[in-house]
Amino acid sequence: MADYFIGVDLGGTNVVTAILDQTGRLIDKISQPTQAEQGPQSLVERTSRSAESLIEKHSVSRSQLKAMGIGSPGPLSFAEGRIIASPNLPGFEQFPLRAEYSRRLQIPAVLDNDANVACWGEFWLGAGEDVTDMVLFTLGTGIGGGIVCQGELVHGSEDNAAELGHMIIVPDGRRCNCGQHGCLEAYASANQTANRAREALEQGRSSSLQAVWKNNGQVSSKDVFYHAQGGDALALEIVDGTAKALAQASINMRHITEPQKVVLTGGMIKAGDFLLHKVQRFFDEMIWTLKKESLEICLATLGGDAGCIGAAGLAFHVFQKQELPPVGT
Amino acid sequence: MADYFIGVDLGGTNVVTAILDQTGRLIDKISQPTQAEQGPQSLVERTSRSAESLIEKHSVSRSQLKAMGIGSPGPLSFAEGRIIASPNLPGFEQFPLRAEYSRRLQIPAVLDNDANVACWGEFWLGAGEDVTDMVLFTLGTGIGGGIVCQGELVHGSEDNAAELGHMIIVPDGRRCNCGQHGCLEAYASANQTANRAREALEQGRSSSLQAVWKNNGQVSSKDVFYHAQGGDALALEIVDGTAKALAQASINMRHITEPQKVVLTGGMIKAGDFLLHKVQRFFDEMIWTLKKESLEICLATLGGDAGCIGAAGLAFHVFQKQELPPVGT
Numbered sequence: 001m002a003d004y005f006i007g008v009d010l011g012g013t014n015v016v017t018a019i020l021d022q023t024g025r026l027i028d029k030i031s032q033p034t035q036a037e038q039g040p041q042s043l044v045e046r047t048s049r050s051a052e053s054l055i056e057k058h059s060v061s062r063s064q065l066k067a068m069g070i071g072s073p074g075p076l077s078f079a080e081g082r083i084i085a086s087p088n089l090p091g092f093e094q095f096p097l098r099a100e101y102s103r104r105l106q107i108p109a110v111l112d113n114d115a116n117v118a119c120w121g122e123f124w125l126g127a128g129e130d131v132t133d134m135v136l137f138t139l140g141t142g143i144g145g146g147i148v149c150q151g152e153l154v155h156g157s158e159d160n161a162a163e164l165g166h167m168i169i170v171p172d173g174r175r176c177n178c179g180q181h182g183c184l185e186a187y188a189s190a191n192q193t194a195n196r197a198r199e200a201l202e203q204g205r206s207s208s209l210q211a212v213w214k215n216n217g218q219v220s221s222k223d224v225f226y227h228a229q230g231g232d233a234l235a236l237e238i239v240d241g242t243a244k245a246l247a248q249a250s251i252n253m254r255h256i257t258e259p260q261k262v263v264l265t266g267g268m269i270k271a272g273d274f275l276l277h278k279v280q281r282f283f284d285e286m287i288w289t290l291k292k293e294s295l296e297i298c299l300a301t302l303g304g305d306a307g308c309i310g311a312a313g314l315a316f317h318v319f320q321k322q323e324l325p326p327v328g329t
Numbered sequence: 330m331a332d333y334f335i336g337v338d339l340g341g342t343n344v345v346t347a348i349l350d351q352t353g354r355l356i357d358k359i360s361q362p363t364q365a366e367q368g369p370q371s372l373v374e375r376t377s378r379s380a381e382s383l384i385e386k387h388s389v390s391r392s393q394l395k396a397m398g399i400g401s402p403g404p405l406s407f408a409e410g411r412i413i414a415s416p417n418l419p420g421f422e423q424f425p426l427r428a429e430y431s432r433r434l435q436i437p438a439v440l441d442n443d444a445n446v447a448c449w450g451e452f453w454l455g456a457g458e459d460v461t462d463m464v465l466f467t468l469g470t471g472i473g474g475g476i477v478c479q480g481e482l483v484h485g486s487e488d489n490a491a492e493l494g495h496m497i498i499v500p501d502g503r504r505c506n507c508g509q510h511g512c513l514e515a516y517a518s519a520n521q522t523a524n525r526a527r528e529a530l531e532q533g534r535s536s537s538l539q540a541v542w543k544n545n546g547q548v549s550s551k552d553v554f555y556h557a558q559g560g561d562a563l564a565l566e567i568v569d570g571t572a573k574a575l576a577q578a579s580i581n582m583r584h585i586t587e588p589q590k591v592v593l594t595g596g597m598i599k600a601g602d603f604l605l606h607k608v609q610r611f612f613d614e615m616i617w618t619l620k621k622e623s624l625e626i627c628l629a630t631l632g633g634d635a636g637c638i639g640a641a642g643l644a645f646h647v648f649q650k651q652e653l654p655p656v657g658t
Binding site: 075131132133147149150154155156157158159160161162163164166167168169170171176178179180181244245248251252253255256257258259260286287288289290291294 | 460461462486490491498510573586617618620
């Protein structure tokens with residue numbers, strides 16, 4: 001008889017509730033607007049109803065339903081199952097998300113941050129399913145990360161490990177929103193890739209992007225990649241800057257936790273192999289020559305489902321380790 | 330009745346054999362020349378005799394002696410208990426160090442690299458004894474490292490994790506012996522601290538170090554720290570470069586594995602608080618402002634004993650986990 005797990009992937013815009021079995025089969029999912037302005041209690045109620053409708057629809061008995069996992073923007077306290085602060089979910093500060101879900105659905109729950117659950121999803125069933133050690137970079141507005149060492153997520157001493165976007169790669173470099181200078185995120189996020197292009201255009205650099213900028217009043221990372229693929233020199237230079245920063249960060253992670261795979265995910269991987277091959281080329285050029293490194297850099301394969309799959313998968317993993325917290329806590 | 334553990338710390342010049350009990354009490358130790366030129370078999374025989382003399386001298390019965398740990402320069406295969414390559418121990422390549430010791434002494438053995446066992450020693454009984462997550466930087470000729478996450482050493486997928494000296498901190502920076510550019514080691518090791526000073530002196534920079542350089546034909550990192558403490562502007566600039574590089578690496582590790590402590594060890598920590606306070610100051614200046622970070626940067630406390638203590642401690646740890654390999658393997 002199969003075991004079943006619920007996964008909730010909470011985002012600023014949408015929240016996805018899914019049901020999986022222990023083989024990782026995604027049986028069904030429901031996506032709905034987060035409507036954060038209605039507060040955390042409303043969110044828990046609406047998504048718990050979604051979970052209950054999935055349980056009923058697929059005739060899953062209570063005894064088969066073992067646990068649920070929740071992925072949420074952070075920072076969080078995993079030990080307490082609580083949101084600490086949440087710039088993208090105003091009003092959710094200090095909310096005991098795990099206990100509220102667990103009490104509502106009467107199953108044990110685990111809480112982890114959004115990048116970690118996406119990392120776990122890719123590790124369990126996606127690009128990293130064949131390795132024991134992997135690193136995930138999420139390339140979006142900012143850069144998040146996840147680290148798996150020997151089959152376990154690295155959480156750190158205060159649950160804020162794997163903030164990979166804030167690795168300083170250039171001393172006294174570009175200012176980051178976090179207050180540091182020279183962060184990976186200040187070069188290689190989608191926003192900063194676009195910003196570096198815009199800054200060059202403002203300096204009057206010749207480029208096919210000038211027309212885009214004049215017409216739209218802005219330039220997106222998508223524009224930059226499109227024009228780079230079209231052969232525009234400035235756009236290529238900007239994309240190379242992004243790829244080189246990601247290669248440096250990948251080399252650093254190879255030397256620090258020594259993953260077999262670095263997985264790239266997030267909006268910017270729509271650029272696909274064009275970006276991936278550049279990152280791999282810089283990696284090969286810049287990595288040490290002491291020994292041959294076999295690190296594989298690759299794209300995520302689960303797309304937007306990584307979060308809900310990873311959340312359910314993490315619940316399954318903690319269930320297997322028999323480390324689930326009691327129901328209602 | 331106490332359990333006892335043997336620790337062997339194998340260095341290029343000397344090898345230390347120690348006996349500890351499970352509380353971490355260092356009962357006795359013997360240091361002897363490595364004499365690598367006599368080959369690995371001779372080394373195992375000579376140090377096994379040292380271990381046997383310690384066992385006899387302190388009347389430890391065979392049933393009380395549970396395991397031994399060996400720290401060796403790498404790269405190693407921990408799974409196979411074998412030295413893979415060993416620039417500092419010619420002739421030791423592919424030698425099954427763990428099996429040879431285990432067969433000779435008839436106790437289970439574990440093998441790990443020198444930086445990892447030093448890290449484990451400091452974590453078990455030294456500067457890191459009160460934390461769950463720590464990072465060690467060994468500041469010597471090169472820079473090595475060790476990482477403990479939630480009470481376990483991070484070994485990586487191929488046993489080469491924690492090569493912290495080869496984190497790239499400056500894109501296209503100083504060439505490192507490893508073939509990369511801009512490694513932490515290329516700025517902040519004792520050798521490279523001295524080299525950066527010498528390069529500045531060659532450029533004719535005014536400094537009280539010029540006289541040292543003329544008289545001795547060379548400048549050591551010790552000279553650089555001594556003259557910096559005396560107020561020499563160039564020496565201060567060089568030391569600041571070292572401290573800033575270590576601060577950047579510490580910030581990166583805080584964001585990656587989130588240790589509570591970063592511990593500095595190796596020859597260069599003879600500079601003591603003078604170095605430590607500079608690293609802490611740069612850390613405080615450069616770290617993000619998103620939240621207050623409580624990372625403590627501190628000096629190692631076990632000195633040269635960290636290796637043999639850590640090797641024995643690792644044997645104790647693996648014994649406790651009941652994961653020791655069979656005798657003779």
